Amino acid sequence: MFVLIVGGGKVGLNVGISLGRLGHEYLIIEQRRTRYQLLHAQLEDHVLFGDGTEMWVLEKAGVERADLVVAVTGDDEDNLVIAELAKHEYGVAKVVARVNNPRNQRTFDLLSVDSTLCAATMTVSMIQHELPSHQFVPLLSLKHERLELVEIEVSEDSPSAHLTVGDVRLPPDVLLAALLRGGAALLPRSDEMLLPGDQVLCLLPPGREKELIRIFLPSRRPEEVQAQATIDVTDEGAT
Amino acid sequence: MYVIVAGCGRVGSSMARRLAAEGHDVVVVDDDRRSFALLGDDFRGHRVVGAAIDWDVLRKAGIEGADAFAAVTDGDNTNIICALIAQRAFEVPCAVARVYDPRRARAFARMGLRTVCPTNDAEDAMVDAIHTCPMPGAGS
Numbered sequence: 001m002f003v004l005i006v007g008g009g010k011v012g013l014n015v016g017i018s019l020g021r022l023g024h025e026y027l028i029i030e031q032r033r034t035r036y037q038l039l040h041a042q043l044e045d046h047v048l049f050g051d052g053t054e055m056w057v058l059e060k061a062g063v064e065r066a067d068l069v070v071a072v073t074g075d076d077e078d079n080l081v082i083a084e085l086a087k088h089e090y091g092v093a094k095v096v097a098r099v100n101n102p103r104n105q106r107t108f109d110l111l112s113v114d115s116t117l118c119a120a121t122m123t124v125s126m127i128q129h130e131l132p133s134h135q136f137v138p139l140l141s142l143k144h145e146r147l148e149l150v151e152i153e154v155s156e157d158s159p160s161a162h163l164t165v166g167d168v169r170l171p172p173d174v175l176l177a178a179l180l181r182g183g184a185a186l187l188p189r190s191d192e193m194l195l196p197g198d199q200v201l202c203l204l205p206p207g208r209e210k211e212l213i214r215i216f217l218p219s220r221r222p223e224e225v226q227a228q229a230t231i232d233v234t235d236e237g238a239t
Numbered sequence: 240m241y242v243i244v245a246g247c248g249r250v251g252s253s254m255a256r257r258l259a260a261e262g263h264d265v266v267v268v269d270d271d272r273r274s275f276a277l278l279g280d281d282f283r284g285h286r287v288v289g290a291a292i293d294w295d296v297l298r299k300a301g302i303e304g305a306d307a308f309a310a311v312t313d314g315d316n317t318n319i320i321c322a323l324i325a326q327r328a329f330e331v332p333c334a335v336a337r338v339y340d341p342r343r344a345r346a347f348a349r350m351g352l353r354t355v356c357p358t359n360d361a362e363d364a365m366v367d368a369i370h371t372c373p374m375p376g377a378g379s
Contacts, residue, residue, distance in 0.1 A: 053316055055342045077292060077316040081343070084319075089346050106294055107320065110328050 001025070004066040004092075006052035006082050007073035008032075008039045011098060015070055016046060027061050053081045055089070063090045071113075072098040080104075080111055087112035114144050121230075128229065135217055136225045138209075139201075146205050151180070152216045156196040160215055166190030171211040174204040241305045243268060243331075245291035245321050246312030250337065252277035254309065259284045266300045269312075291321040297329065307333040315340055319347050319354075326352065 001024045005012045008030030019026045028043065029052040030036040039047040050057035052073065063069065069086040071079035079097045086092040099105050099118035108116045128137045129151060140149040154161050160168045165176060165188045179186040180199035186192060194200070202212060210222035217225060240263045244255045247269035255278060259265045265284030268291050269275065275286045289296030291312060302308070308325035310318035315338045322336035335353040338344035344356035 053343070054340065055346065075316070077314065077320045080320050081316040084323075084350065085343075085346060088350050103293055103295075106328070107292060107324055111320075111323065 001067045002062065002065055003027075003068045003070060004058075004061055004063055004086075005029070005070045005072065006079075007071065007098070008035055008047060009072065009074060011072045012070070013039065013043075015072065016043065020046070029057060029061055053078050053085075055085065058082075058085065058090070063092065066090070066092050068092070068094045068096065070096045074100055076100050076104040076107070080107060080113070083108075083113045084111055109143070115142065134229075135220070136209075136213060136229050138229055141206070143206075148204050148206055148209070149177070149201065150204065150209060150212065151199050151201050152212055154194050154196055154198045154200060155217050155219065157219055158194075158196070158216045159218065160194050161196045163194055164190060165192045165194065168194060168215075170202075170215070171204075171208055174202055174208055174212060177201045177203050240264070240307055241301065242266070242307045242309065243297070243300050243302060243305050243325070245269075245308070245310045246318070247271075247274040247277055247286075248311065248313060249277070251309070251311040254311070255284055256282060266305075268296060268300050292317060292324065294324065294328065297321075297324065302329045302331060305329070305331050307331065308335070310334070310336040315343060319343070319352065322352055323347075 003019050003024055003026045005016050005026060005028045008028045012028050016026045016028050026046060028039060028047045029050055030039055030047060031051045036047060036049045048061050052058060063086060069092045071082040073079055076099065083095045083097050086095050094114050095112060096115050097108060097113045099108055099116050102118055102120050105118060125137055125139055128134045129139065135153040137151040138148060139151055170176060176188045178201040179188055179192060204212065209226060213220060213222040213225050242258050242263050243266050244251050245268045247267050251267060255265050255267045259282060266287055267278065267284060268287045268289060270290045272288050287296060287300045302325060308322060308331045310322040312318055318336040318338060322334045325331040326334040335355060338347065338354045338356055339358050341356050341359050344354040348354045
């Protein structure tokens with residue numbers, strides 16, 4: 001596989017190195033001269049100097065034969081333009097992009113990006129996961145595959161508390177993947193009892209979160225639970 | 240018409256003043272409050288401070304009811320992306336982006352975005368100016 005990486009920061013560099021180890025061909029485009037020189041000393045011909053939003057630079061890098069383009073510059077507009085050009089001008093099959101500011105996630109979802117990674121959102125999720133009193137944490141979202149992984153608490157008043165895994169009525173297409181109790185993960189065997197305070201890990205298609213919240217946290221408003229679990233991108237910082 | 244102008248530089252401020260003088264409702268968006276000075280004290284439109292790719296800033300500028308959107312910030316990529324947001328997320332009937340790079344301007348035009356390329360316009364004007372120069376002794 002040939003992977004073209006635009007942006008030679010820590011993310012781009014490490015993506016390149018790990019793809020190289022897996023035996024894939026890769027090339028990193030970097031536009032800052034000093035950064036390029038550092039990368040070149042380490043990776044030699046796997047780096048190209050230039051602005052990866054310039055079409056002649058993308059073409060020199062071989063974008064037309066790329067199987068995957070990874071846009072990981074520190075600028076969201078640049079990553080979005082690279083993704084659009086890769087998809088529509090050069091017919092690249094798959095484009096992955098980095099979201100620097102979570103407020104721009106909506107734009108990445110609107111345009112041609114197949115999947116996104118946002119360090120800020122992931123960090124918030126992982127911190128929530130580590131906090132003792134979290135009730136609902138979206139852990140992973142695979143947009144292209146339409147699959148989410150969420151962690152949710154079983155509350156005292158949940159109709160599923162004190163039921164066995166086999167007896168819990170989950171919405172269609174939702175899979176209970178694991179049970180977390182006292183810091184340990186349990187396999188969701190059908191005779192395992194759900195206890196209040198347990199965290200369950202569920203796999204589900206996007207949009208099913210509300211049904212899940214109604215089952216495990218019946219006294220909470222689903223909208224409120226979801227809003228608390230996501231980075232607020234609606235108002236603060238807009239002015 | 241209700242027009243949003245993103246970017247209050249030389250072009251943005253002049254076109255905003257001109258459209259407002261023609262009687263249109265104009266909102267200018269810029270992330271630097273100081274650039275509004277170019278509009279002058281008698282500008283009759285509105286000013287919104289914020290990034291033009293931020294959906295909430297665009298909503299605050301009234302994009303949901305806008306007839307036209309002009310992206311003239313100092314960045315080609317910012318102009319392309321905010322015009323695409325106006326066109327695809329908010330269905331503004333007329334969204335235009337200024338793109339200095341001729342190849343990117345053509346590429347995004349192929350994807351259905353209206354682009355204006357000052358580089359091409361300057362090239363044409365300059366070549367035309369050279370062609371029409373009165374040459375001493377040329378007889379015409």
